Ligand SMILES: Nc1nc2c(c(=O)[nH]1)N(C=O)[C@@H](CNc1ccc(C(=O)N[C@@H](CCC(=O)O)C(=O)O)cc1)CN2
């Protein structure tokens with residue numbers, strides 16, 4: 001399947017980056033994000049903990065904390081298979097590793113955030129194109145969870161974070177794919193509306 005072939009190719013590209021390249025990319029990513037008004041204006045922002053060579057958004061999370069913004073992380077839904085929950089994340093949040101080895105906050109009765117309260121979601125991705133199409137890890141987690149955005153039921157903004165080497169020509173899309181409003185790389189911001 002073509003999608004799987006592209007996924008493997010682009011996972012390999014990001015995994016091949018050196019620690020030095022990762023660190024430079026992560027620092028420059030914050031600068032790009034700050035050039036878009038979306039991050040400056042949003043008060044409730046979902047992000048992720050880097051895994052598998054993904055660009056590291058740690059500096060963005062720190063920036064959000066310093067500027068009084070509320071940060072959320074995705075957590076694999078404990079009952080609804082293939083869906084995500086978004087959970088508050090603070091400097092001292094208790095975390096654990098999920099089944100993919102990705103750190104996630106422990107869900108409590110008070111730290112869940114409904115999708116309707118999230119103004120901006122910064123998504124990880126494996127590959128993207130300049131039209132705002134996104135290829136993820138293949139679990140369909142973001143696509144399923146964010147389906148209400150596709151149906152225009154939510155105004156949450158979606159911005160993908162990526163290394164420059166994750167840009168592809170044109171990605172073929174499926175009916176369930178949620179298009180991004182923008183993509184931020186260490187070099188530039190693609191505004192796709
Ligand atoms: N940092 C980060 N957090 C995230 C995601 C992500 O892509 N990145 N997710 C985004 O959905 C969710 C977790 N989904 C994931 C889905 C699959 C695999 C994974 O490693 N899958 C296969 C290989 C996939 C393939 O190449 O076909 C594996 O187990 O090796 C990891 C995370 C929520 N949290």
Ligand SMILES: Nc1ncnc2c1ncn2[C@@H]1O[C@H](COP(=O)(O)OP(=O)(O)OP(=O)(O)O)[C@@H](O)[C@H]1O
Pocket residue numbers: 003134135136137138139140141142143144145147174176177
């Ligand atoms: N809204 C949805 N409802 C039901 N199934 C879905 C939905 N979105 C995606 N899926 C299923 O999830 C599977 C994986 O989708 P896809 O390859 O687009 O994931 P991805 O975008 O790479 O992953 P992720 O969103 O986790 O980063 C597909 O085979 C599809 O059947």
